Amino acid sequence: MSGRKVIVFGATGEIGGRIARGCVKAGHKVFGISRGKNTREVVELEGVEMIYGDKSDENFIRDTVAKLDYDAVINSVPKIEDVELCHKYLKKAENVIQCSSTGTFVPLRYFPADENHPWREKTPVNFYPQSVRDARALELWKTEKFPITILRPTNIIGAGRVPLELWGGRDIEFYKKLKAGETVHIAPCENILLQSGFNDDLASAFVKALDAPDKIRGEIFVISTKKAITLGTYLQTAMDYLHSKSEIKHASVEELMKIYPHITWTNRLDFLLEHMSFDIGKAERTFGYSTTKSGQEGLVSALEWCEKAGLL
Numbered sequence: 012m013s014g015r016k017v018i019v020f021g022a023t024g025e026i027g028g029r030i031a032r033g034c035v036k037a038g039h040k041v042f043g044i045s046r047g048k049n050t051r052e053v054v055e056l057e058g059v060e061m062i063y064g065d066k067s068d069e070n071f072i073r074d075t076v077a078k079l080d081y082d083a084v085i086n087s088v089p090k091i092e093d094v095e096l097c098h099k100y101l102k103k104a105e106n107v108i109q110c111s112s113t114g115t116f117v118p119l120r121y122f123p124a125d126e127n128h129p130w131r132e133k134t135p136v137n138f139y140p141q142s143v144r145d146a147r148a149l150e151l152w153k154t155e156k157f158p159i160t161i162l163r164p165t166n167i168i169g170a171g172r173v174p175l176e177l178w179g180g181r182d183i184e185f186y187k188k189l190k191a192g193e194t195v196h197i198a199p200c201e202n203i204l205l206q207s208g209f210n211d212d213l214a215s216a217f218v219k220a221l222d223a224p225d226k227i228r229g230e231i232f233v234i235s236t237k238k239a240i241t242l243g244t245y246l247q248t249a250m251d252y253l254h255s256k257s258e259i260k261h262a263s264v265e266e267l268m269k270i271y272p273h274i275t276w277t278n279r280l281d282f283l284l285e286h287m288s289f290d291i292g293k294a295e296r297t298f299g300y301s302t303t304k305s306g307q308e309g310l311v312s313a314l315e316w317c318e319k320a321g322l323l
């Protein structure tokens with residue numbers, strides 16, 4: 012289905028840029044929106060009509076965005092205020108697709124988790140503000156047929172950004188140490204499950220969802236790679252790629268704080284130590300979502316990019 016007219020908020024972002032590019036490739040008219048402040052790598056956006064403004068600015072949404080000729084809205088970086096502004100002003104949208112996160116679901120109560128897993132309650136580790144935003148959007152669907160669809164990616168991996176490391180962040184020092192063969196201390200985490208999402212594949216989900224306008228409204232979809240792997244496998248994949256001979260040593264959080272004092276450890280490991288394992292079957296069945304890379308392949312792709320970008 013080509014020929015839709017799509018507004019993509021965050022069109023210079025890692026996922027947003029890939030969505031905008033994918034929509035052009037699929038034959039849609041694309042209006043890309045950002046503030047023009049992003050300094051990270053941006054994918055080729057040929058064919059995207061860029062409009063610069065702040066999506067939180069009510070005047071900009073009402074006076075500029077609402078006047079565009081569009082039938083779908085994709086918000087790659089939504090805030091709760093965006094839901095309200097979109098509902099209030101972007102009335103021509105037949106579909107509003109918003110990016111969320113599987114961080115809303117944790118801690119997981121069963122594996123692999125799916126869209127029926129609880130996510131609305133605040134827990135010590137979940138991304139509760141995103142739960143509140145998503146709940147509000149779904150309430151507007153129920154009460155006023157606001158045509159929302161929520162796509163929830165797992166941890167994003169691929170070219171364009173330093174991949175997650177086993178300190179729980181995206182610190183290139185971790186991979187530099189592995190490459191140099193230096194000893195690396197980590198919390199005991201090798202048996203924890205991780206399911207990354209490859210950025211090109213994640214972005215393709217938003218583009219494919221546009222082809223199933225009537226099946227996606229009021230629905231949540233988890234998007235990711237096909238299978239979870241353990242953090243031990245993830246680490247070994249990085250070590251193999253970097254030909255690393257590093258010794259990996261276990262340490263408590265208190266010890267890690269002393270060994271790596273430059274890292275802010277607060278809340279970092281809590282999330283890393285949560286199992287992440289999801290079933291992507293609903294997205295596959297509903298709009299033909301498919302994956303091209305595994306978690307290991309996505310990690311290699313990210314590390315290749317780090318080397319090419321001179322970071323590693």
Ligand SMILES: NC(=O)c1ccc[n+]([C@@H]2O[C@H](COP(=O)([O-])OP(=O)(O)OC[C@H]3O[C@@H](n4cnc5c(N)ncnc54)[C@H](OP(=O)(O)O)[C@@H]3O)[C@@H](O)[C@H]2O)c1
Nearest residue numbers: 021023024025026027045046047048049065066088166167
């Ligand atoms: N990182 C992860 O592992 C992970 C996992 C699951 C889900 N997610 C979700 O995935 C999404 C990530 O998207 P991404 O990777 O494309 O983000 P990103 O690379 O950080 O890009 C953000 C984009 O939004 C634009 N932007 C930010 N604030 C704006 C504003 N007020 N008005 C207009 N444009 C604005 C930025 O451009 P300007 O700065 O120039 O405006 C840029 O184009 C987020 O929703 C995140 O919550 C992330």
